[in-house]
Structures are given as C-alpha cells and as structure tokens.
Amino acid sequence: MIEVKEPKKKIPVVGLISGMLTVSKYIFKKPVTVQYPEQKPELPDRFRFRIFLKLDDCVGCTLCEQVCPNHSINMQKVDRENPRNKRKIYPDVNFGTCTVCRNCQEICPTEAIYLDKEFETARTRNSFTYSPEELALKENEVIK
Amino acid sequence: MVMPSSDWVELNFGPQHPSMHGVLRLKAKLDGEIVKEIEPVIGYLHRNAEKICEMTYFNDNLIYFDRMDYVGAMNMEVGYLEAAEKLLDISISERVKWIRVIMAELSRIAAHLVWAGAYGLDLGMLTPFFHCFIEREKILTIFTEVSGSRQEVNYMCVGGVYQDITEKAINEIEDFVREFPKRLKDIFNMLMKNDIFLSRTKGIGILDKETAISYGVTGPMLRASGVEYDVRKAEPYLVYDQVNFDIPVSYKGDNLARVLVRFEEMRQSLKIVEQAVKKIPDGPYFNPKAKKSLMIRMRGEGDVYARTESSKGEFGVYIVGDGGVKPYRVRVRSPTLRNLSVLPELAKDVMIADMIAISGTLDLVFGEIDR
Amino acid sequence: MNILLRLQELFSPLGHLASYILAYIFESLFLVIFVTISLIVMIYVFRKYMARVQQRIGPNRVGKFGLLQLIADALKLVGKENILPKNRDDLPYKLAPAMVFVSLVLAFTILPYGDFFYLGSFTVTHSEVTIILLFGIIAIMPIGEVLAGISSANKYALLGALRAVAKDVSFEIPMMLSVLAIVMMASARTPSSLSLESIISSEFLPYGILEPIGLFVFFISMVARASYTPFDLGESDSELVSGHSTEYSGMRFGMFYMGMFGSIFLGSLIVSILYLGGPSGPLESSLGFIWLIIKAAILVLISFTVWLSMPRIRIDKFINFGWKYLIPIAMINLILAGIITLGWGL
Numbered sequence: 043m044i045e046v047k048e049p050k051k052k053i054p055v056v057g058l059i060s061g062m063l064t065v066s067k068y069i070f071k072k073p074v075t076v077q078y079p080e081q082k083p084e085l086p087d088r089f090r091f092r093i094f095l096k097l098d099d100c101v102g103c104t105l106c107e108q109v110c111p112n113h114s115i116n117m118q119k120v121d122r123e124n125p126r127n128k129r130k131i132y133p134d135v136n137f138g139t140c141t142v143c144r145n146c147q148e149i150c151p152t153e154a155i156y157l158d159k160e161f162e163t164a165r166t167r168n169s170f171t172y173s174p175e176e177l178a179l180k181e182n183e184v185i186k
Numbered sequence: 187m188v189m190p191s192s193d194w195v196e197l198n199f200g201p202q203h204p205s206m207h208g209v210l211r212l213k214a215k216l217d218g219e220i221v222k223e224i225e226p227v228i229g230y231l232h233r234n235a236e237k238i239c240e241m242t243y244f245n246d247n248l249i250y251f252d253r254m255d256y257v258g259a260m261n262m263e264v265g266y267l268e269a270a271e272k273l274l275d276i277s278i279s280e281r282v283k284w285i286r287v288i289m290a291e292l293s294r295i296a297a298h299l300v301w302a303g304a305y306g307l308d309l310g311m312l313t314p315f316f317h318c319f320i321e322r323e324k325i326l327t328i329f330t331e332v333s334g335s336r337q338e339v340n341y342m343c344v345g346g347v348y349q350d351i352t353e354k355a356i357n358e359i360e361d362f363v364r365e366f367p368k369r370l371k372d373i374f375n376m377l378m379k380n381d382i383f384l385s386r387t388k389g390i391g392i393l394d395k396e397t398a399i400s401y402g403v404t405g406p407m408l409r410a411s412g413v414e415y416d417v418r419k420a421e422p423y424l425v426y427d428q429v430n431f432d433i434p435v436s437y438k439g440d441n442l443a444r445v446l447v448r449f450e451e452m453r454q455s456l457k458i459v460e461q462a463v464k465k466i467p468d469g470p471y472f473n474p475k476a477k478k479s480l481m482i483r484m485r486g487e488g489d490v491y492a493r494t495e496s497s498k499g500e501f502g503v504y505i506v507g508d509g510g511v512k513p514y515r516v517r518v519r520s521p522t523l524r525n526l527s528v529l530p531e532l533a534k535d536v537m538i539a540d541m542i543a544i545s546g547t548l549d550l551v552f553g554e555i556d557r
Numbered sequence: 558m559n560i561l562l563r564l565q566e567l568f569s570p571l572g573h574l575a576s577y578i579l580a581y582i583f584e585s586l587f588l589v590i591f592v593t594i595s596l597i598v599m600i601y602v603f604r605k606y607m608a609r610v611q612q613r614i615g616p617n618r619v620g621k622f623g624l625l626q627l628i629a630d631a632l633k634l635v636g637k638e639n640i641l642p643k644n645r646d647d648l649p650y651k652l653a654p655a656m657v658f659v660s661l662v663l664a665f666t667i668l669p670y671g672d673f674f675y676l677g678s679f680t681v682t683h684s685e686v687t688i689i690l691l692f693g694i695i696a697i698m699p700i701g702e703v704l705a706g707i708s709s710a711n712k713y714a715l716l717g718a719l720r721a722v723a724k725d726v727s728f729e730i731p732m733m734l735s736v737l738a739i740v741m742m743a744s745a746r747t748p749s750s751l752s753l754e755s756i757i758s759s760e761f762l763p764y765g766i767l768e769p770i771g772l773f774v775f776f777i778s779m780v781a782r783a784s785y786t787p788f789d790l791g792e793s794d795s796e797l798v799s800g801h802s803t804e805y806s807g808m809r810f811g812m813f814y815m816g817m818f819g820s821i822f823l824g825s826l827i828v829s830i831l832y833l834g835g836p837s838g839p840l841e842s843s844l845g846f847i848w849l850i851i852k853a854a855i856l857v858l859i860s861f862t863v864w865l866s867m868p869r870i871r872i873d874k875f876i877n878f879g880w881k882y883l884i885p886i887a888m889i890n891l892i893l894a895g896i897i898t899l900g901w902g903l
Contacts, residue, residue, distance in 0.1 A: 045435050046446040060375070060379050065610055075613050145481070149482070197713075310869030539872065540871065542795055
C-alpha cells in the first residue's frame with residue numbers, strides 16, 4: 043500500500059518550459075518507424091499469419107473444422123489420390139473470418155494444417171475462401 | 187441567469203466523435219458551456235460474445251475474451267482461465283503460473299499506456315501519445331515473440347500456454363524492464379510538469395468513497411478514491427502472493443489521482459515483471475490432461491465464479507457447465523461498465539472540456555462494455 | 558530604394574499613375590507568392606518537426622524528402638467535393654473562409670520587411686499609421702471564424718463560435734495595451750510613432766529587452782490569436798469535433814487550415830518586428846530581411862514546441878487568465894513603459 047503523491051507546486055512558467063524541453067529533446071533521437079513496403083519489418087520467429095495445408099498429410103479427420111471458433115474452416119471434397127485420406131475431404135479456409143487463433147494447427151494430429159509467416163495476402167479477389175489446393179500453394183503462386 | 191431546463195441544448199457526443207474512446211455515445215444536455223445532464227448510451231459494439239461462448243468449446247472461447255479488453259488481451263485470458271480451469275478441474279504447473287503473471291502484468295502496462303496516450307489526446311496533447319505507443323509496440327513485440335500475434339494473442343489455453351516462453355523473449359522482457367522507466371519518466375514529466383495539465387485534472391471530477399463503492403466501481407478508479415482494494419492482494423490468484431508489490435492508493439478521488447494511480451501501477455507492474463522473470467521455474471508449460479485432441483473433449487459441470495484484477499478493475503467470469511463440451515452459460519462482470527455508470531454522477535454541472543477530461547480517466551474500452 | 562520604386566521605374570514609360578498602379582499590382586503579387594511559399598515551407602517544417610519530436614519520419618513519399626507533400630495535399634483539397642450543410646446561412650458560410658484567408662494575406666502587406674541586398678525592401682504599404690492598419694486587419698480574422706461557426710447550422714460549430722468570441726475579447730485588450738506601451742516609448746524618439754518602420758528605426762535597444770513583460774503578454778496573445786493548442790478553444794478537436802470548421806470541406810477547410818498556420822507565421826513576424834528589433838541585426842543593413850526571417854523562424858519553432866507539448870486550457874480558465882492576469886500585467890507594463898519613456902526623454 044503506497045499513497046501516490048501529487049506533484050509539488052512550482053513557479054508557473056518553469057514547469058511549462060521543462061515540459062517543452064522534454065518534448066523537444068526527442069528531436070535528436072532516431073525515428074522508430076519502419077518504411078514498410080521497401081523495408082520489411084523484422085518479424086519475431088513465432089509470428090504466424092497464413093494457413094497452409096499439406097495435402098499428402100491430411101487424413102480428413104475434421105478436427106480442425108470442429109475446433110475452429112468462427113467456423114472459418116469447412117471440409118471440401120477433393121478428387122485426389124491419398125491412401126491416408128479415404129473420404130477425400132480436405133479443409134478450406136475463409137480468411138475473411140479467420141482470427142489466426144492457431145487452434146487448427148494445435149489440434150491437427152498429423153501436422154498437415156499449419157500457419158506460417160506469410161502475411162501479405164492483399165490482392166484483388168472474388169472470395170476470401172481458399173480451396174484446399176490453394177492452401178497448399180505459396181501465397182505468390184495462388185491465382186484468384 | 188438560470189435557464190429553464192426546456193432551453194437546454196441537447197447534444198450528442200459520439201458514437202463517432204474524436205474523443206469518445208471507441209463508440210460511446212453521450213447524450214448531453216447543455217446550458218451554454220455547462221453540461222447539465224448526461225446519459226451514456228452503449229451497445230454500439232455489441233457482438234453477442236457471451237451467447238457465442240455457449241456455442242463454442244471451452245478452449246475456443248478464449249478468442250472472444252481476447253476481443254473484450256482488446257488493449258490488454260492477456261488479462262482477459264487470465265480471467266477466463268481462472269474460471270474455466272476451476273470448472274474443468276485442470277491444474278496448471280508453477281511455470282505456467284509465472285508465465286501468466288508476466289504476461290498479465292505486461293498487458294496491464296500496455297493497456298495503461300494506451301490510456302495515458304489517449305488521455306493526453308483528450309486534453310489536446312499530441313506528443314505523449316506517440317511515446318506511449320512506441321513503448322507499447324515493444325510489449326506487443328514480446329507478445330509476438332511468445333505467441334505469434336500482436337494484439338489478439340490467444341496465447342493461453344486451458345491447462346497452460348500454447349507455446350513455452352523462449353529465452354529470447356525473456357531477454358526482450360529484461361531489456362524492456364531496463365529501458366522502460368526512462369521513457370515512462372519522460373511521459374510522466376510531459377504530463378505532470380505542465381501547469382495546464384494539472385489545472386485540467388486537479389480537483390475535477392471528484393469521486394468520493396461512498397459513491398464509488400455504491401456504484402460498484404473497481405480498479406484504479408476505486409483506489410484513487412481511497413479504497414485500498416485490489417484483487418491481486420485481497421484474493422491472490424496465480425502467484426501474486428509470492429511477488430512483492432504495492433498497490434497505489436490516493437485519497438483525493440479527482441482526475442489527477444486517477445492519473446497518478448495508473449502511472450504508479452505501471453511502475454508496480456514493472457516491478458512484478460522484474461521479479462517474475464528472475465523467479466520463473468522450470469517445468470511443463472502444458473498440462474497433458476488438456477493436450478491436443480482433448481481440446482474439444484473437455485467437459486465441465488457445475489458453476490464457477492472467478493475474479494481477477496484486469497487493467498480496468500475487477501474482472502469476473504461466471505461459467506455454468508452442464509456436463510457437456512460447451513459451457514451452458516458464460517457471464518462476464520465487466521469492470522468498465524460499472525466505471526462508466528458513475529459518469530453521469532461525476533459529469534454533472536461541469537464544463538464540456540471537463541466532461542471529456544473526466545470520461546478520459548474512466549479508461550473506457552468498448553469491447554468489454556458491450557461485449 | 559525599395560522594390561516598389563524599382564518597379565515604378567521599370568514601368569515609367571507608361572505614365573506616372575499607370576506605372577504606380579502596375580508596380581503595386583506586381584508587388585502585391587510578389588507578396589502573395591511570398592506568403593504562399595512561406596506557408597508551404599512552414600507546414601512542411603511543422604510536419605517534419607512534429608514527426609521528429611514523436612520519433613517518426615514525417616512526410617517522405619511525394620518528392621524528395623516529401624517536399625511536394627503539401628502541394629499534393631492542396632491539390633487533393635481542391636479536387637474534393639464541397640459538401641454544403643442543408644440549413645446553412647449561405648452568404649456568411651461561403652464568405653467566412655475567404656475572410657480568414659484574405660485578411661491574413663492583407664496583414665502581410667503591411668509589415669516592414671527590411672532590405673534584401675540590392676533588391677531593397679518589398680514593403681507594400683507606406684503609411685504613417687501602419688500599426689493601426691495592421692491591428693485593424695488582424696481583428697477581421699476572428700470575425701471569419703465566428704461567421705463560419707454561426708452560419709453552418711451545427712451545434713458544435715456554434716459552440717466553437719461562442720468560444721472564439723469569448724476568447725478574442727479576452728486576449729485582444731491585453732494585446733493592444735502592450736502595443737500601446739511600445740507606441741508610447743517610440744513617441745519619445747520619433748514624431749511618427751504609429752508607423753512600424755519608424756518604431757523600428759528609432760529604437761536603440763529592442764523593445765523586448767526594455768519591456769520583457771510586454772513581450773510575454775504579446776506573445777501569449779499571438780498564440781491565442783493563431784489558436785493552436787493551449788488556446789485552440791474555437792476548434793478543440795477532442796471536445797467540439799472541429800469547432801467552427803466542422804462543416805467545412807475541400808478548399809474552404811484548406812483556407813481555415815492555412816489561416817491558422819499563416820497566423821503563426823504572422824504572429825512570429827509581428828513579435829519579431831515589435832519586440833525583437835525586426836530587420837535590424839548586428840551586420841550590415843542590407844541583410845535586414847534575412848534577420849527578420851531568422852527571428853521569426855526561431856519564434857515559429859518555439860510556437861511549434863508549445864503546440865506539441867501543451868494540453869488545451871479550459872475556456873473559463875482562459876477568460877480568467879485573460880481578464881485577471883494578462884490585463885493587469887499589461888497595465889503594469891504600460892506604467893513601466895511610461896517610466897522608461899520619461900527617463901528616455903531626459
């Protein structure tokens with residue numbers, strides 16, 4: 043328990059001037075902003091944004107669909123030979139509602155669905171939903 | 187000359203107004219420059235979070251709690267997990283407790299920094315805002331380092347945390363603890379040495395002890411009114427009983443007291459983080475009982491209420507489980523809603539400028555009020 | 558020899574009257590260009606200064622180091638649709654921004670600028686009563702703000718206008734009182750004590766040194782007149798959205814914006830002319846213009862620092878401050894000035 047103290051009374055203008063000096067001393071410090079498109083920010087190792095899918099590893103267990111809090115993940119039928127995925131269903135992701143909670147990555151038993159650092163997903167598009175095949179591709183390879 | 191109440195001008199402040207944090211709408215009745223009556227109107231950010239929580243799994247609910255007090259998300263997660271883990275009967279290791287304390291306190295600093303910057307803007311000061319956000323960005327970088335996201339972190343989960351805290355993150359926290367006080371002092375000086383700032387805050391919006399208690403005001407606002415109450419001390423959760431810190435109190439109850447209490451809280455939080463980083467023990471970061479595919483199979487029965495001290499005040503979560511995988515009912519006691527409810531009492535017969543200055547000290551975050 | 562006479566010489570084949578009219582027109586044009594360029598430079602410097610104080614970089618996209626940013630902004634404002642409120646009072650609504658801007662430019666025509674190397678001075682108005690003219694024109698600007706607030710049929714704007722009136726009344730009297738002190742002191746040494754030029758040329762020390770209290774009062778009045786942060790009561794953005802300019806858009810808003818920055822520059826120029834010796838400097842007299850600009854630039858930077866580091870004062874506190882402190886201080890200053898004048902006269 044400590045009682046906070048009010049600042050001491052001073053001669054009026056002195057405080058104003060010292061406040062002005064505190065403000066203006068930062069003019070000699072370096073700017074902290076990053077010039078984004080030219081200069082990429084240094085992202086921490088664990089930074090994650092886009093969801094990727096390894097089609098060969100996916101077993102179609104629908105756990106990611108169940109755990110997704112926003113129902114951004116839906117299972118789609120994909121005609122693809124994969125002995126581990128008998129039902130031939132794979133998740134698609136609607137990035138319009140995805141909150142990047144990473145629950146799908148946590149729950150996936152085969153580590154087929156995972157998130158990675160790629161975050162520049164802005165482009166002209168018709169839909170925010172990535173089909174399973176598109177989820178398997180790198181961002182610059184996906185064409186909408 | 188006293189104007190009859192029929193001649194009062196009715197003016198809407200908000201929901202789109204530069205100084206209404208988020209989407210508060212204040213219906214004010216003005217007699218010239220004097221605010222005669224004021225009625226807060228809320229609900230513009232209502233997202234039905236409590237109802238949605240009944241439709242998702244216990245563990246998934248965390249993302250909705252992140253979005254309640256979005257400036258200090260870790261505190262909300264701690265609050266929810268205190269209740270959920272009690273209900274689901276899942277214990278957490280000592281290491282997890284310490285990690286959660288570190289994150290909650292960093293989050294408290296981040297939330298108070300947003301408030302300090304925005305309060306400067308409320309009073310017309312441009313510069314402290316940027317300095318606050320520069321420091322906040324460092325905290326958010328630490329959050330990214332441990333969790334992968336900046337603001338809506340979703341770092342904690344039932345039974346622990348998703349990813350263990352790294353050595354790099356601990357180094358970053360230590361750097362932050364070392365460098366932050368310098369900037370905090372500068373921000374503090376920018377505000378407190380300024381006579382105009384003092385004249386705008388001192389003796390304005392006095393909230394006395396009885397009114398504060400009767401309205402259910404908690405957090406820094408209550409402590410600024412002279413009630414020495416903090417859930418971290420009164421009913422320690424996690425490991426708050428093992429760290430050494432003080433809770434700042436002021437007996438003035440005016441704007442300045444609230445400002446000072448929040449600044450002192452930042453210093454105390456820093457003290458807690460400093461100790462916690464040194465004391466953090468080894469151990470598992472996850473209770474295997476709650477791991478992986480069990481995330482959607484945890485069942486809880488009964489009802490639980492848990493309270494924690496968020497950056498805004500006492501944050502309570504009440505969960506009822508009917509034995510299913512999803513909660514039967516989730517109810518949140520939002521501290522900011524109670525703090526807002528005292529505004530009509532405070533902003534009576536004050537100037538418009540004071541009304542803004544008072545509503546700034548309430549530290550309103552609308553994700554939490556409207557839910 | 559000043560620019561006006563040089564221009565008149567140039568046009569002298571056209572006859573006496575025509576050459577003077579042409580010379581005045583060209584010189585006024587020159588002055589408008591000077592005001593525009595100095596505004597652009599000032600807004601650029603302000604944005605860069607604000608950015609550096611807040612550890613940002615500031616404008617750096619348009620042109621080298623963002624030098625063309627303001628031109629781009631001005632083009633954007635010109636290109637924008639002018640949204641007019643439905644219940645406006647049409648004529649005052651449209652007149653108000655022009656009033657603010659035109660009176661600003663007019664005020665610049667009255668100041669004595671000092672010599673600039675062989676070109677000479679480009680002072681436009683040569684009159685015996687420039688001080689009265691100057692403060693007469695300065696008094697027009699707040700009327701524009703009040704008109705804007707009342708005519709745009711918006712409660713925020715109306716409150717802004719009411720505040721602007723209350724503010725103007727409380728700072729203009731101390732401002733004039735402190736100017737009166739200067740005129741009084743100058744009258745002991747020069748017969749034409751209402752002319753800015755003779756006030757400057759007759760001083761043996763800058764008036765700011767002789768009467769620091771007057772400098773203080775006058776500087777505060779100039780801050781209040783330009784209405785930036787400690788005293789931006791008329792358009793306090795966190796209380797009244799944007800005060801009197803709430804309903805304005807496009808270039809009309811741009812005029813208010815430039816009016817504010819212009820007022821800062823104008824205020825700095827007036828303070829440096831009246832109190833800091835204006836164009837007179839330690840070196841040869843042909844550098845007068847440069848000295849004036851340097852003094853004004855320092856004052857502008859101080860103004861920016863004030864702007865960036867202070868919160869807004871409450872309206873009743875400001876009126877209290879104006880009537881209970883500034884006016885008595887200005888009166889004391891007047892008495893002191895009288896004493897100094899007596900001593901000076903001896």
